[in-house]
Structures are given as C-alpha cells and as structure tokens.
Amino acid sequence: xxxxxNQPHLRFPSLTHEKNTNHLRPNRNRFIPRIRIPPNSSLExxxxxxxxxxxxxxxxxIKRPDLSVRYATAECPTSAISEPGLVGDRxxxxxxxxxxxxxxxxxxRRLLDYAGRLPPFDESSRVxxxxxxxxxxxARFRADSDSEITKGxxxxxxxxxxxxxPEEVAAVEAEDLEVMNVGFNxxxxxxxxxxxxxxxxxxxxxxxxxxxxxxxxxxxxxIVPPILPxxxxxxxxxxxxxxxxxxxHI
Amino acid sequence: MEGVALKFPxxxxxxxxxxxxxxxxxxxxxxxxxxxCSASLPVSATxxxxxxxxxxxxxxxxxxxxxxxxxxxxxxxxxxxYLDNAATSQKPHQVLKALQSYxxxxxxxxxxxxxxxxxxxxxxxxxARKKVADFINAEESQEIVFTRNATEAINLVAYSWGxxxxxxxxxxxxxxxxxxxxxxxxxxxxxxxxxxxxFVDLDENEVPEVEKLRESISRKTKLxxxxxxxxxxASFLPIKHIARWVHDxxxxxxxxxxxxxxxxxxxxxxxxxDFLVASSHKMCGPTGIGFxxxxxxxxxxxxxxxxxxxxxxxxxxxxxxxxxxPSRFEAGxxxxxxAIGLGAAIDYLQGIGMQKIHDYETExxxxxYESLSTIPNxxxxxxxxxxxxxxxxxxxxxxxxxxxxxxATLLDQQHGVxxxxxxxxxxxxxxYLGVNASARASLHFYNTKDDVDDFINALSExxxxxxxxx
Numbered sequence: 001x002x003x004x005x006n007q008p009h010l011r012f013p014s015l016t017h018e019k020n021t022n023h024l025r026p027n028r029n030r031f032i033p034r035i036r037i038p039p040n041s042s043l044e045x046x047x048x049x050x051x052x053x054x055x056x057x058x059x060x061x062i063k064r065p066d067l068s069v070r071y072a073t074a075e076c077p078t079s080a081i082s083e084p085g086l087v088g089d090r091x092x093x094x095x096x097x098x099x100x101x102x103x104x105x106x107x108x109r110r111l112l113d114y115a116g117r118l119p120p121f122d123e124s125s126r127v128x129x130x131x132x133x134x135x136x137x138x139a140r141f142r143a144d145s146d147s148e149i150t151k152g153x154x155x156x157x158x159x160x161x162x163x164x165x166p167e168e169v170a171a172v173e174a175e176d177l178e179v180m181n182v183g184f185n186x187x188x189x190x191x192x193x194x195x196x197x198x199x200x201x202x203x204x205x206x207x208x209x210x211x212x213x214x215x216x217x218x219x220x221x222x223i224v225p226p227i228l229p230x231x232x233x234x235x236x237x238x239x240x241x242x243x244x245x246x247x248x249h250i
Numbered sequence: 251m252e253g254v255a256l257k258f259p260x261x262x263x264x265x266x267x268x269x270x271x272x273x274x275x276x277x278x279x280x281x282x283x284x285x286x287c288s289a290s291l292p293v294s295a296t297x298x299x300x301x302x303x304x305x306x307x308x309x310x311x312x313x314x315x316x317x318x319x320x321x322x323x324x325x326x327x328x329x330x331x332y333l334d335n336a337a338t339s340q341k342p343h344q345v346l347k348a349l350q351s352y353x354x355x356x357x358x359x360x361x362x363x364x365x366x367x368x369x370x371x372x373x374x375x376x377x378a379r380k381k382v383a384d385f386i387n388a389e390e391s392q393e394i395v396f397t398r399n400a401t402e403a404i405n406l407v408a409y410s411w412g413x414x415x416x417x418x419x420x421x422x423x424x425x426x427x428x429x430x431x432x433x434x435x436x437x438x439x440x441x442x443x444x445x446x447x448x449f450v451d452l453d454e455n456e457v458p459e460v461e462k463l464r465e466s467i468s469r470k471t472k473l474x475x476x477x478x479x480x481x482x483x484a485s486f487l488p489i490k491h492i493a494r495w496v497h498d499x500x501x502x503x504x505x506x507x508x509x510x511x512x513x514x515x516x517x518x519x520x521x522x523x524d525f526l527v528a529s530s531h532k533m534c535g536p537t538g539i540g541f542x543x544x545x546x547x548x549x550x551x552x553x554x555x556x557x558x559x560x561x562x563x564x565x566x567x568x569x570x571x572x573x574x575x576p577s578r579f580e581a582g583x584x585x586x587x588x589a590i591g592l593g594a595a596i597d598y599l600q601g602i603g604m605q606k607i608h609d610y611e612t613e614x615x616x617x618x619y620e621s622l623s624t625i626p627n628x629x630x631x632x633x634x635x636x637x638x639x640x641x642x643x644x645x646x647x648x649x650x651x652x653x654x655x656x657x658a659t660l661l662d663q664q665h666g667v668x669x670x671x672x673x674x675x676x677x678x679x680x681x682y683l684g685v686n687a688s689a690r691a692s693l694h695f696y697n698t699k700d701d702v703d704d705f706i707n708a709l710s711e712x713x714x715x716x717x718x719x720x
Binding site: 104105108109112113115116146147148149150182194 | 326652653655656659660663664686716719
C-alpha cells in the first residue's frame with residue numbers, strides 16, 4: 001500500500017465488509033446535520049483517539065501527534081443491489097449544503113464536525129483473509145486520516161459513496177465536489193488535495209472488484225477510467241523499480 | 251565591453267517613507283554600458299548620528315520590505331505574512347527590473363553570436379558568473395557552472411564525477427537530515443557503481459552527530475555530502491572541519507549550501523569545499539537558475555553530463571570533442587535572463603551585506619524559536635538556540651494532536667499566513683524523528699518581528715479552533 005508521505009497520512013480505503021453499526025452513535029451533538037444520515041450509515045460511530053506516546057526528546061512530555069496510518073482491508077459484501085441514482089441524489093445534497101456555506105471557515109467547521117462522525121477504523125479487519133474475490137454491485141467504504149479536515153472530507157465521501165454501485169462510484173468527478181474545498185484554490189490536482197486521491201482510490205477499488213466479479217462471471221470487464229497520475233506513479237514506483245533504493249527505513 | 255562585478259561594502263539602507271534627512275538613490279552600473287545589470291539601492295546621503303539614530307529604530311526587515319512588491323498584498327482578506335522562505339524567497343524590484351531590462355533590451359543567444367545584442371547578452375551572462383564567483387569567493391569564474399538549480403548541480407556531480415570515480419565498495423557519507431536532492435542522485439549512482447551510502451544519525455540535540463561522522467570517515471570514504479544549514483532542523487554543520495577530515499583520507503566534500511548562501515557569508519576558500527551547490531530562487535533570484543562551484547582541477551577532469559550544443563569543441567558523426575569547463579557542463583541555450591537576474595540578486599544582497607543579514611536573521615531566529623515555544627504542546631525540531639548553538643531563522647514543528655496540514659490550511663485561509671506543511675523534501679529525517687510531516691515557518695531578512703508576532707497569534711487561534719472540535 002502506498003503512503004503519500006507528506007500529506008495527511010492515510011491508506012487508501014478498501015472495500016469493506018459491511019457491519020451493522022447502528023448501535024454506535026457520535027458522542028457530540030453540537031451540529032445538527034441538514035442531511036439525514038441513513039440509519040445504516042457508517043457515519044453513526046464514535047471516533048476514538050489512539051496511540052498516545054511520550055516523546056523523550058528535549059521538550060519533555062510533549063507528545064507527538066498521532067500520525068500513524070490506519071486503514072482497513074476488507075471485503076465486498078453480498079447485500080442487495082443499491083438504488084440507481086443514489087450517488088447523484090447524495091451529491092446534490094452535499095453540493096447544496098456546502099454551497100450554502102459561503103464562508104470558508106464555516107465549511108471547515110462543517111468538515112470538522114463530520115470528521116467526528118467517521119467510524120473508528122477496525123485494525124483487526126486489516127488482514128488479507130478479509131479480501132473477498134468477487135462481490136455484488138455494492139461498494140462499502142471505511143477510511144481514516146490523521147488530519148481532521150481530510151477526515152471531514154473522507155466522512156463526506158464515505159457517506160456519498162457507501163453502498164453505491166461501482167459504476168456510480170466511478171462516475172463521480174473531483175470537480176463535482178469543488179464546492180467543498182477549503183483552503184486549496186486552483187483547479188489542477190496537486191499532492192495537497194488528499195481527498196482527491198481518496199476519491200480516486202475508492203473509484204479504483206470499486207471498479208477493480210467489479211471487474212473481478214465480472215471476470216468470474218465471464219462477462220466483459222468494465223473499462224477502468226484513468227486514475228490520477230499521482231496514484232499511478234506512486235504505485236508504479238513502489239512495485240516496479242528494479243533494485244530500488246527508495247529509503248523506507250533507516 | 252568588459253564589465254566589473256563590484257564588491258559592495260555594507261551600506262546603510264534608507265526607507266524612502268521614513269521622514270529623515272534627504273536620501274539619494276544611487277545606481278551602481280556593473281558594466282560600461284548603461285542600464286544593463288544595475289542594482290539601484292536607496293542610500294542615505296548622510297551617514298551622521300542623526301540619520302543613524304533615526305534608522306536605528308527600524309529593523310532590516312522594515313527597511314527592505316518596500317523593495318519587495320509581492321509582500322504588499324492581501325490573501326483571503328488578510329495581509330500576507332510570507333513565512334515560506336526556505337521553499338523559495340521573494341524578489342526585490344531590482345531583480346525584476348534586471349529581468350525586464352534583459353528581455354526588453356538585449357535578449358539574444360550567447361557565446362557564438364557576432365551582433366551587438368548577442369555580444370551584450372554574452373557579456374552580462376558572463377558577468378553574472380563572475381558575480382557568483384565573487385559572492386562565494388571562488389578563485390575564478392570558470393569554477394562556476396550554471397545549472398537549472400541545486401538539484402541539477404548535484405546530479406551533475408553524481409553523474410559526471412560520481413560515475414567515473416566511484417568503485418564497488420567506495421563509501422559516500424551523508425546524514426539522515428539531507429534533502430532528497432542530496433540523497434537520491436547518490437542512490438541512483440550507487441546502484442550503478444556499487445558504491446555504498448552511509449547515513450549519520452542525529453545526536454540528542456537533534457543535530458547530525460559530528461563526532462560519529464568523523465569516525466565514519468575512512469580510506470573508503472570517497473565523498474561526504476552534507477548540508478551547510480538544515481532546512482528542517484535549522485542547524486549548522488562545521489563544514490570546514492568536515493572538509494579537513496575527508497581531505498585527510500583523500501576524499502571530497504559536496505556542500506549543499508541552499509539554505510546558507512542566501513543567509514550567511516559563504517566562503518568556499520575558507521570552507522575548502524570541493525563542490526558547493528545553491529539555487530538562485532532561494533537567494534532572491536529568479537527560478538530556473540542555480541550553480542555548481544567546483545575546484546578547477548576537479549572540474550577539468552570531469553566528463554560531460556548533458557550533451558549538446560555549447561558544450562562541444564568539434565562534432566563529427568562518430569565522435570565529438572568537448573569544451574573546457576564551465577562550458578563543458580552547460581549544454582544548450584542557458585537561462586540567460588535568469589542568470590543575469592541572479593547577478594542582480596547578488597548585487598542586492600551585497601548591497602545590504604551578508605554579515606548584516608546573518609546578524610539580523612540570528613536575532614529573528616531566536617525570536618521565532620522563543621515565541622513558538624510559548625505555544626502549548628508544541629514540538630520544535632532541531633537544537634535549542636544558545637550562545638554556542640546558532641539556529642537559522644526557521645522552525646519546523648508539530649502541535650500535539652493537530653495535523654500540520656490542518657494548521658497550514660487555516661493559517662492561510664483565516665490569517666493570510668503562509669507556512670509549509672509536509673516533509674520538506676526530507677522524508678528520511680521525518681521518519682527518523684518519528685513523524686510523517688511537520689509544519690515549517692522560515693524567515694528571510696525582509697521579515698520582521700511583527701511577522702513573527704502575527705504568525706504566533708494566528709497559530710494560537712488556529713490551534714484553539716481545531717482543539718475545540720475534539
């Protein structure tokens with residue numbers, strides 16, 4: 001798995017095994033969302049802080065921020081086919097909500113609130129045996145990040161795409177969600193726009209599993225849309241450079 | 251049409267907006283022709299006590315800020331506070347004017363032209379080379395090779411000197427705090443030659459362990475590649491001593507001076523550096539130009555790096571002969587205007603005086619460090635400043651439970667404060683420190699303590715804001 005070293009650290013989300021998370025609710029009610037969060041949504045979870053450790057360095061008990069990577073690998077569920085047009089409807093809701101927040105700080109506040117609603121990442125799911133070859137047309141996502149703003153973006157992406165058909169996942173473009181942007185101006189993808197990478201990774205995985213399933217059923221695979229160059233380059237470098245001396249541990 | 255690179259003594263700078271005795275603007279023309287590569291510096295006509303005491307209340311930052319047009323703007327509704335100078339510096343209008351003058355007045359290809367414009371462009375380009383040579387006290391201009399930037403300069407050394415001199419088992423010594431541009435080219439060359447890279451760790455003060463570096467130097471050490479000033483830790487390395495140790499075993503030293511040349515006096519004779527690299531854009535010059543300094547005997551023995559026009563002597567179908575340095579290493583049409591712009595930047599810096607810049611930035615460095623230390627739960631990387639230990643005017647830091655990217659985003663969006671967040675092209679160093687990323691505020695002589703205050707206030711508010719959501 002590739003880490004984007006300089007960015008808010010995250011692993012690109014995988015398709016996950018659906019778990020009923022109804023019983024977990026956010027522990028803050030500062031913000032009443034204008035969108036109704038569906039009862040089965042993975043957004044209704046506590047988000048726990050992890051891994052405090054002390055720093056023996058010169059500043060005594062100052063603790064380093066928890067910048068460890070957390071991600072899930074899991075499987076594609078065998079639940080019912082999702083409702084067509086689901087992503088489109090949710091996208092309109094998101095765009096409308098964020099579009100109404102004209103002050104960038106209000107968008108940040110909204111994202112930070114959503115960050116708190118992202119479900120905790122289950123470390124025990126991070127095993128290869130959780131990968132399941134072949135799946136239905138429904139994709140479920142879990143993801144995490146150590147940057148709160150990015151976590152907010154991810155929370156919205158998860159809500160947007162969780163339970164959607166891979167084709168619908170693939171059809172979403174980063175430009176559709178530009179209204180959510182805070183801080184980063186400009187249209188060219190840059191390595192700072194982590195959440196663009198998250199979206200691209202979700203799309204890639206959704207289509208990969210869909211292709212796998214279709215190959216199993218001896219159908220013609222979907223054409224995978226072009227992936228953002230950053231991700232392709234990063235993954236290509238990690239896997240393909242012969243005798244690479246990329247520093248990964250000293 | 252010969253020109254002269256003037257070595258300017260430190261001059262008093264006068265802020266035209268400050269009501270004191272009348273000032274005179276003096277234009278220093280660096281060639282016999284007019285307007286080509288001049289540095290216009292406002293100079294106090296009277297240097298008496300009255301002027302002194304009036305000027306004494308203004309810092310170097312306040313005095314030089316008017317020269318930098320880009321600093322006088324608002325971003326996202328707030329006054330710009332630019333604290334990302336280690337990434338790139340801003341340019342005084344003298345440099346902008348030099349670029350404009352070149353392209354508007356005498357842009358022409360260099361070295362082989364016969365006509366007037368070409369001759370003038372060639373003169374100014376070579377004059378810029380001489381200015382660089384004088385700036386770092388090289389013995390002669392021919393020891394300066396213009397490159398695109400310091401990264402290309404290091405690659406030049408790696409692919410030219412490294413490939414032809416490194417054998418299997420030879421050692422290249424670096425530190426874990428090196429910039430990627432100082433590491434990756436040597437990884438690539440080590441793969442091809444069988445040389446071994448060795449990295450020195452940090453000590454308890456978060457500075458490369460100099461004693462360990464000394465002990466690691468052996469007969470196998472063919473090259474030591476070290477920064478002069480760290481772009482993350484803000485620490486200085488004793489280059490002069492390291493050079494002596496490596497020369498004693500017959501090795502060479504390559505100094506990454508990107509963060510030192512713009513800020514302190516750098517004298518390659520005193521350092522006894524074999525190779526030294528720097529980038530123009532970090533020293534108030536334009537992007538697209540940098541340089542390699544190398545001792546002339548080393549440069550003469552190095553094979554070409556890039557091949558093409560300009561670097562040849564004769565070209566046949568089956569072989570070519572090559573020019574002497576520095577042309578041997580400058581293939582193709584160079585960044586002529588940019589080199590001239592770099593020359594103008596050097597004129598500007600010399601006009602202030604590098605020692606004066608260093609002294610002021612030391613004061614700023616201490617102020618930044620002490621101010622940042624007042625923020626709760628902040629962790630600043632690198633040594634604590636003291637009488638013995640100097641820091642550059644930058645701080646890389648983290649705040650507990652707050653991602654640096656979130657900090658940088660809100661500092662920009664809500665306060666107009668520009669800092670950097672990431673690994674600052676030092677992934678091995680961050681891995682060593684146990685973090686993925688850090689925030690970094692880095693200053694230059696046109697920053698002021700007011701900028702530091704604005705930054706600290708904005709940081710404090712941002713941290714409180716982000717913590718309120720936890």
